[in-house]
Amino acid sequence: MNMARIIGTVWATRKHPTLEGFSLQIIQPVNSDLSPVGLPIVGTDSIGSGQPDELIYYVTSGEAPIPFDKQCPTDVTIIGIVDRIVRK
Amino acid sequence: MNMARIIGTVWATRKHPTLEGFSLQIIQPVNSDLSPVGLPIVGTDSIGSGQPDELIYYVTSGEAPIPFDKQCPTDVTIIGIVDRIVRK
Amino acid sequence: MNMARIIGTVWATRKHPTLEGFSLQIIQPVNSDLSPVGLPIVGTDSIGSGQPDELIYYVTSGEAPIPFDKQCPTDVTIIGIVDRIVRK
């Protein structure tokens, strides 16, 4: 998994029906020191995230549909909101 | 998911039978500010996209066959047309 | 999917039994303007490709075994021969 910050939202009226009702967030991946890394991507929210600048973590690839009851064509899904990070 | 613009079409008479009837679009991935990023790829259309320069979003990897009723060997599938983007 | 040109063949007598009978082609990925991009990879043929310099397209990752009747450990499979490309 990787961490990211919420930076925007995508609106689409024409889309795959299994994606109806789930918000699509634009997220900026961040490093473990919370600095931006790489380019923003679009993720499907599964836990009620969406606050500006909110720190979340997300799952990609074959695991991204798992949080949804029905099979859903998402390859980036937001699965948690980060409270804090402890360095060892 | 990532966003991209339609920039071309691939024609192939000899192909896997489950792909018959679906158009193959050449798409240029774009960043969240809609500037091009990386190289064009080939995606299978699932929602009737194909207008020149149309802004779409697509899914990759294990989720790409989900929009199709039968198992279909696609790893990039166009699943929505973007209406607008809101930055937070 | 991406496009590539056939540039060689790999011969292996000791291999996973489900791969017996399928040729392994060395393919050079190409961009949408047909210039080479990245490094050659090894793909399993599913449609009778194999002519030198032939332009094909291939699927990767979880979708690569789909063209085969049995589960087969391939992560790059050639699934079509490109006739022509139209830019929009």
Add this chain to the structure above:
Amino acid sequence: MNMARIIGTVWATRKHPTLEGFSLQIIQPVNSDLSPVGLPIVGTDSIGSGQPDELIYYVTSGEAPIPFDKQCPTDVTIIGIVDRIVRK
């Protein structure tokens, strides 16, 4: 698989229910000579790892949920602790 060192932990109260009870470690991938390579990522622990600087190996992508009894949206899972490496 790749090897990595444990460098931190992520705490999240709001997360997908199948991930309850599994620790999320921040891991720094390392090369085969144990020098750092690339950026830290977040992995789900499946074998009781978590000591500072511990050398582990992890699995990614579609195989990451396999160690868990239930389907769990993880794409990086720690599956072993490295004792030693032999170069040939």
Add this chain to the structure above:
Amino acid sequence: MNMARIIGTVWATRKHPTLEGFSLQIIQPVNSDLSPVGLPIVGTDSIGSGQPDELIYYVTSGEAPIPFDKQCPTDVTIIGIVDRIVRK
């Protein structure tokens, strides 16, 4: 698939039980002209490879567990030993 050379072995006493009995090889990916490319990775052997400098090919991602009878959390599996390469 990609090709690689065997350059080492990883020993781990604490690991996921389905991986017991399979050797973990450190492999250096090579290009189609057999020059090294990218960084070494760790692969699970499925065909009895392990000779120093042996030229093998491997499968990654969702297809890596296929050679094993039981579901096994591997994302890189060695599936063949290369005899020779023919350039076209």
